[in-house]
Amino acid sequence: MSTDVEDLLREGMERFTADLRASAGLTCQVARRRRRRRRLALCSVTGAAAALTAGGVALAVVVVPSQQRTGIELTADVVKRVSSALTAADPGDIARMSVTTSSASPYGGKATTTTAEEWSYGDQWRSVTYSSPGHTLYDEGYTASAGSSVYTLVNYSTQTWTKRPGLGRPAGAIPFSTLPASRGCRPAIGAFPLLYKFGLPGIGLPASSLPSTVARSLRTAVSCGTLTVAGRQSVDGIEAIKLTSRPGSFISETIWVSPSTYLPVRVVVRSASGAPAVQQTADITWLSPTAQNLAKLTVPIPAGFRKLSLSAVAAPTFKQISPALLPRPKAFCLMPAVNACGNPPFPVGGPPLGSGYR
Amino acid sequence: MAAGRSTAELERFLAERADHLLRTAVLLAGNREAGEDLLQTAVERLLRRWGRIDGDPEGYVRRTLCNLAIDGYRRAGRWRQKERLLRTELRQPQDATGDVDLRDALVRLLLQLPARQRAVLVLRYWEQLTDAEAAVVLGCSEGTVKSSGSRGLARLRELADGWNDTAAMCGRNGK
Numbered sequence: 001m002s003t004d005v006e007d008l009l010r011e012g013m014e015r016f017t018a019d020l021r022a023s024a025g026l027t028c029q030v031a032r033r034r035r036r037r038r039r040l041a042l043c044s045v046t047g048a049a050a051a052l053t054a055g056g057v058a059l060a061v062v063v064v065p066s067q068q069r070t071g072i073e074l075t076a077d078v079v080k081r082v083s084s085a086l087t088a089a090d091p092g093d094i095a096r097m098s099v100t101t102s103s104a105s106p107y108g109g110k111a112t113t114t115t116a117e118e119w120s121y122g123d124q125w126r127s128v129t130y131s132s133p134g135h136t137l138y139d140e141g142y143t144a145s146a147g148s149s150v151y152t153l154v155n156y157s158t159q160t161w162t163k164r165p166g167l168g169r170p171a172g173a174i175p176f177s178t179l180p181a182s183r184g185c186r187p188a189i190g191a192f193p194l195l196y197k198f199g200l201p202g203i204g205l206p207a208s209s210l211p212s213t214v215a216r217s218l219r220t221a222v223s224c225g226t227l228t229v230a231g232r233q234s235v236d237g238i239e240a241i242k243l244t245s246r247p248g249s250f251i252s253e254t255i256w257v258s259p260s261t262y263l264p265v266r267v268v269v270r271s272a273s274g275a276p277a278v279q280q281t282a283d284i285t286w287l288s289p290t291a292q293n294l295a296k297l298t299v300p301i302p303a304g305f306r307k308l309s310l311s312a313v314a315a316p317t318f319k320q321i322s323p324a325l326l327p328r329p330k331a332f333c334l335m336p337a338v339n340a341c342g343n344p345p346f347p348v349g350g351p352p353l354g355s356g357y358r
Numbered sequence: 359m360a361a362g363r364s365t366a367e368l369e370r371f372l373a374e375r376a377d378h379l380l381r382t383a384v385l386l387a388g389n390r391e392a393g394e395d396l397l398q399t400a401v402e403r404l405l406r407r408w409g410r411i412d413g414d415p416e417g418y419v420r421r422t423l424c425n426l427a428i429d430g431y432r433r434a435g436r437w438r439q440k441e442r443l444l445r446t447e448l449r450q451p452q453d454a455t456g457d458v459d460l461r462d463a464l465v466r467l468l469l470q471l472p473a474r475q476r477a478v479l480v481l482r483y484w485e486q487l488t489d490a491e492a493a494v495v496l497g498c499s500e501g502t503v504k505s506s507g508s509r510g511l512a513r514l515r516e517l518a519d520g521w522n523d524t525a526a527m528c529g530r531n532g533k
Contacts, residue, residue: 005511005518006483009468012461013484017384022376022397027369030401 093286094121094293101280118282121289124297141299152299155313159305162313215262218243218255227255235266236283261286368408368415372401375416382420385480386427388469396426420485421495428473428496460518467517468510475510478503 023029097118118127119141126141139154154161221227227243233256234240240256256266267282287293376397383400384393400422404415411418468476474496481492482503489507493500 005464005515008461008518009464009479009514010483012463012465013381013385013468013480015461016465017381020377020381020384020390020393022372022380023394026372026376026398026401027405030398030405033398034402034405 096285097282099282119296126297139299160308160313161301161305162310164310424477471510475506478507479510
């Protein structure tokens with residue numbers, strides 16, 4: 001039967017359109033329509049300009065109705081420009097995460113607990129890792145602009161720092177590529193956590209994504225069955241919706257989201273039984289991008305610290321926390337030298353899910 | 359065809375090809391009204407660029423129709439698709455002309471497919487283009503055309519198989 005479908009479809013299309021005839025004078029109809037649109041274009045541009053003036057939105061663009069353009073195009077152009085202007089003015093909130101990582105050593109060593117503070121905002125990201133409360137282990141982050149990024153790492157143990165361009169590509173390539181597409185459900189994505197980049201501190205919020213994108217993706221994950229609503233729980237006084245990953249997932253992930261915004265307020269990831277016990281908890285707050293909050297995204301370099309190569313700055317810290325699994329400098333996780341040291345860069349979560357490490 | 363065509367050439371082209379293009383537009387848009395609107399918009403664009411188009415004007419119109427149909431689908435949102443689903447109820451095969459009904463049903467289901475899948479199937483099975491030619495029209499890779507076409511056909515095959523099962527069941531039950 002199925003081999004006939006193509007033929008039946010052809011015949012069906014033939015039948016469906018058999019009695020259609022284009023009306024005579026199509027050119028005249030189109031010309032009339034074009035004149036009508038030009039008149040509408042003038043109205044649209046005038047109306048849009050009035051609205052923009054009233055709203056106080058400064059557009060550095062002067063929209064001039066062209067002889068060659070239709071009303072729809074002009075209206076669309078104005079809408080697009082206003083939308084771009086608003087997007088530029090409101091790129092979303094800064095995600096601030098407080099991350100606690102507990103990990104057991106696969107080699108029978110002592111269990112480790114570290115905490116980190118992390119900020120994620122568009123192409124910028126920063127993480128400060130503490131070995132104990134108030135004792136900074138290292139501070140790292142990257143900024144990206146015009147397609148290039150600069151990774152900065154400050155090692156407080158050795159009082160060294162480094163900057164390296166090209167490392168720390170804008171976040172987002174990995175975690176959100178595993179999320180369901182907004183228009184449908186991608187299969188076989190249950191094996192990996194949605195928001196968490198396991199083996200690294202913090203959650204993998206995508207670069208350049210607005211909070212609305214995060215919320216929408218979570219909603220889609222729920223509608224696709226990748227996440228299941230497991231009731232409501234109070235998280236720091238917020239009555240949050242609890243979402244859980246599919247049973248049997250390689251890594252179990254629980255996400256609490258705000259009922260009003262559907263933004264995550266807490267994410268907990270646990271390794272599955274059989275793997276070294278690792279748990280990461282991220283408490284998330286969403287900050288408005290004020291100058292004070294934006295300043296948190298910059299990695300400060302303390303006076304008196306020496307500048308060295310990346311491996312020289314990262315290795316001592318890495319050695320210090322070895323063989324503990326987590327956390328480690330993110331850029332370093334991709335470097336072959338890490339594996340050469342005998343420390344698997346992604347011990348539990350498996351290999352990176354994409355080309356970047358976040 | 360070289361650039362710098364005359365209006366008379368445009369009239370001649372439309373006189374020859376408008377019927378076929380309208381049929382394509384209706385298949386892409388889903389109904390006659392929307393198809394006529396789609397074709398008029400495409401012809402309007404053709405009119406603006408008539409003097410500057412190098413190559414086949416029909417290819418230009420076809421490409422414009424597909425792009426407009428896909429963009430229109432995006433703009434219209436899912437509600438329109440749902441509305442169509444609600445409006446369209448598949449008739450069960452009632453007699454020996456089941457194949458005819460199935461053809462109609464296939465076309466109705468075609469109109470419910472996502473715009474890109476629909477465009478691929480229209481280009482492949484109505485316009486008789488190859489995957490490579492369809493890819494050029496849609497401005498995507500040949501692989502995308504193949505996968506979209508395959509998904510669309512798979513959906514249609516599901517319908518056809520279900521149709522046959524229902525027909526067989528009706529036959530067994532004496533309808």
